[in-house]
Amino acid sequence: xxxxxxxxxxxxxLAGCICVPLKVAAEPADVDKAVEILGAxxxxxxxxxxxxxxxxxxxxxxxxxxxxxxxxxxAVEPFGETAALMAHYAGRSSATxxxxxxxxxxxxxxxxxWVRDPFRMETDGTxxxxxxxxxxxxxxxxxxxxxMRLKREGFVPEHDIILVLTGDEETAQVTAAELAPRFKGAxxxxxxxxxxxxxxxxxxxxxxxxxxxxxxxxxxxxxITNPGGHSSRPTGSNAIVDMSHALARVAAYAFPPQTSELTxxxxxxxxxxxxxxxxxxxxxxxxDKDDAEAVAILSAEPEYIGQVRTTCVATQIxxxxxxxxxPQRVAANINCRIFxxxxxxxxxxKLQELVGDAGMVTFPLEFPQSExxxxxxxxxxxxxxxxxxxxxxxxxxxSMSAGxxxxxLFRGQGxxxxxxxxxxxxxxxxxxxxxxxxxxxxxxxxxxxxWHVLLTELAG
Numbered sequence: 001x002x003x004x005x006x007x008x009x010x011x012x013x014l015a016g017c018i019c020v021p022l023k024v025a026a027e028p029a030d031v032d033k034a035v036e037i038l039g040a041x042x043x044x045x046x047x048x049x050x051x052x053x054x055x056x057x058x059x060x061x062x063x064x065x066x067x068x069x070x071x072x073x074x075a076v077e078p079f080g081e082t083a084a085l086m087a088h089y090a091g092r093s094s095a096t097x098x099x100x101x102x103x104x105x106x107x108x109x110x111x112x113x114w115v116r117d118p119f120r121m122e123t124d125g126t127x128x129x130x131x132x133x134x135x136x137x138x139x140x141x142x143x144x145x146x147x148m149r150l151k152r153e154g155f156v157p158e159h160d161i162i163l164v165l166t167g168d169e170e171t172a173q174v175t176a177a178e179l180a181p182r183f184k185g186a187x188x189x190x191x192x193x194x195x196x197x198x199x200x201x202x203x204x205x206x207x208x209x210x211x212x213x214x215x216x217x218x219x220x221x222x223x224i225t226n227p228g229g230h231s232s233r234p235t236g237s238n239a240i241v242d243m244s245h246a247l248a249r250v251a252a253y254a255f256p257p258q259t260s261e262l263t264x265x266x267x268x269x270x271x272x273x274x275x276x277x278x279x280x281x282x283x284x285x286x287x288d289k290d291d292a293e294a295v296a297i298l299s300a301e302p303e304y305i306g307q308v309r310t311t312c313v314a315t316q317i318x319x320x321x322x323x324x325x326x327p328q329r330v331a332a333n334i335n336c337r338i339f340x341x342x343x344x345x346x347x348x349x350k351l352q353e354l355v356g357d358a359g360m361v362t363f364p365l366e367f368p369q370s371e372x373x374x375x376x377x378x379x380x381x382x383x384x385x386x387x388x389x390x391x392x393x394x395x396x397x398x399s400m401s402a403g404x405x406x407x408x409l410f411r412g413q414g415x416x417x418x419x420x421x422x423x424x425x426x427x428x429x430x431x432x433x434x435x436x437x438x439x440x441x442x443x444x445x446x447x448x449x450x451w452h453v454l455l456t457e458l459a460g
Contacts, residue, residue, distance in 0.1 A: 026448040027149075034145040034444050035128075037063060041137040042121040042130035046105045046167075053104050053167040054083040060104075060165065061085060063144060068151030082167035084175040089147060091157035091459060096187035098161050098459055099415070100147075101406050102140035103169030103193060106132035107433050115436055127429075127438040134439045135432035138447075139192025139421050140165060146451040157459035159187060169193070169406050173367075176406040180413045187416075188379060190454070193405045194419020197390060198273075199426045206273040207395040208387045210380075211419025213262055213372035214401035214408055215306065216338040220351055221331060222246060224359040228321075228328035239327040240319055246355040247314045247332060253354055254299070255310040255347075258339045259289045262372055263307050266399045273395065303427045306402020310347060312336040334361075337402050340372070367404070370411035373418060382457035383420060386450045390424060422450030 044056035057076045064074050064087050073088040082105065091097075109118035109131040116122050118131040132138075143163060150157075162183070166175040183189075194211035224246070226239040259267075264286045271282035281297035285308070289295070298304045305311060312334050319330030336347055344366060352361040375398060387394050407417035423443050431437045 026445040026452070030145055030149055030448055031445050033148070034141050034448060037144060038128065038133065038137060038141045039121040041141060042133055043119060044104075045119045046132070047108050048105065048168065048171045049081065051081045053081070054078060056104050057083045057085040057165065057167070060140075060144060061087075064148070064163075067144075067148030069147075079167060079175050079178065082175065084167050084179060085163070085165040086179075087147070087163040089150070089157065089161035089163070091160045093158060094160045096159055096185065097183070098157075098159050098455075099183055099186050099189040099410065100143050100161060100163045100455075101166070101189055101191045101193070101410070101417075102143055103136050103166045103406060104140065105166075105168055105170050106135070106137070107170050109437075113435055118437075123441060126441060128441055129436060129438045131437055134423070134430070134437055136169070136193045138423060138439050142422055142444075142447045142451050143192050145448060146455060149448075149452060150455065155456065155460070157455075159459050161455065161459055162186075166406050172365075173404075173406065173409060176409040177368075180406075180409040180415070183410070183415060184413045185415075186410075188376065188458075189407060189410045189415050189417040190458075191405055191407045191417060191419045192421050192451075194401050194407065194421060195399075196419075196421035197387070197394070197424030199424055201426055201428065203426075205391040205394055205424065207270060207397050208383075208390075209266075209397055209399040209419075210375075210383060211401050211405070211407070212375060212398045213260075213340060214370075214404055215310075215340060216342075216344060216369045217367045217404040217408075218336045218338055218344045218347065218363065219365065220312075220334045220336065220348055221362050221364055222334060222351070222355055222359050223329065223331045223362070225329050226327060228326045231324045231326055234326065239330040242358045243317070243319065243330040243332060246359055247317075247334075249354045249356075250312060250314065250334060250351060253312075253350075255312070255339075255350070257285075257289045257295045257309050258342075259286070260340060260372075260400070262398060262400050266307065266397055269395060269397045303430075306337055307400065310336060310339045310342055311402070312347065312351065337404070340369070340400070344369075368408060368412045370408050372400075373407075373411060373416040376416060378458065379416075379418060382454050385457055386420075386422070386453040389449045389453055390446050420454060422447030422454075 044052050046053045046056050061074045075086050077084045116129050121130040195209050197208045198206045224239045224243050267282040268286040271279045281294040284291045284294040298308050315335045316333040320327040348363050410417045
């Protein structure tokens with residue numbers, strides 16, 4: 001984290017916000033088109049292994065071409081069973097393009113667990129529901145709709161704009177890893193999969209988060225083996241039981257609290273917008289990461305625990321080979337989101353200590369790490385104007401994502417990357433990756449105007 005970010009904070013975080021959003025200028029036809037694209041997008045069940053991403057990419061390519069893009073400026077590139085889509089919006093200069101990023105894939109959703117069909121967008125008038133309706137087909141839809149609006153308006157950017165939609169962000173991120181080096185030297189990347197406005201439970205706008213960094217993703221495999229035997233002759237050792245004890249120890253362990261200049265700034269400023277004990281805990285933690293009470297309060301909140309420390313949770317398990325036999329092998333996946341600066345191998349060593357001699361912890365695939373992106377002055381001025389279309393003077397707070405986005409791969413190529421979503425919503429409405437995922441219906445006009453202002457300011 002550079003001093004540049006903290007210097008920028010002094011001028012970027014503004015006090016005294018107006019707490020009623022402005023009426024935004026998005027045309028009704030654009031809102032209708034966005035709803036149409038979002039609904040069609042949800043219907044493509046772009047879950048890993050189903051092979052639906054290429055078909056979805058072709059649908060989006062058709063939408064872009066019908067919306068004013070030349071066919072030769074839109075390309076769908078296959079990557080195994082998935083795909084990527086790239087669309088080129090020519091400007092006066094191609095030397096330092098602006099990259100727009102979102103992802104087309106979604107996580108699994110079992111219809112039996114949902115109230116509604118997860119792969120058919122429905123609405124109750126307040127929310128749109130469906131898998132990916134927020135993560136990340138919402139942001140993708142806002143980008144596509146905004147680019148078509150710019151084409152219709154005859155906008156000629158100073159810098160080329162390149163839309164890059166990846167096909168496996170939720171899994172291996174092979175598409176982003178392959179594509180990112182091609183754009184080395186780009187001016188910046190704007191990601192629709194992070195950042196955005198936070199509303200209080202009463203709907204009052206509190207602040208806008210701009211993602212400038214993220215934690216390191218890591219999957220560790222734990223394997224416990226045993227000679228096994230007949231289930232009628234139980235021994236003193238059982239691989240399933242041993243694994244349950246090992247996972248319980250991992251679950252009970254809390255990695256030490258950590259801060260960075262980015263997270264300190266985030267909590268210090270967010271505290272001013274957060275009432276009660278939670279806001280007090282934020283303020284105290286920003287000054288003292290060893291304040292045990294503050295750490296406990298923040299760690300109890302899913303929204304903030306990832307900002308406090310490295311986290312590791314068991315996400316998958318498989319084991320046993322017959323109903324009437326003692327298990328010979330049990331394997332579990334432990335997913336970790338590692339605080340920047342902590343070597344993943346250090347986390348592996350701690351997990352091995354917790355698991356003990358009964359099992360082996362391995363690190364099958366190392367994901368890249370990246371530095372925090374500096375806060376570009378032109379970017380921040382454009383974000384300021386975009387946020388002001390929602391709420392004039394709303395505080396803008398740079399933040400670190402607890403999860404991982406494609407920005408990580410582009411940052412790794414030296415491309416400054418920022419999460420600047422246009423959605424404004426309550427934390428309690430965030431069901432991404434969960435049951436009954438939803439997004440507020442009335443968020444769409446503001447998100448469209450947000451992206452329109454942001455792109456015309458930055459590229460124009």
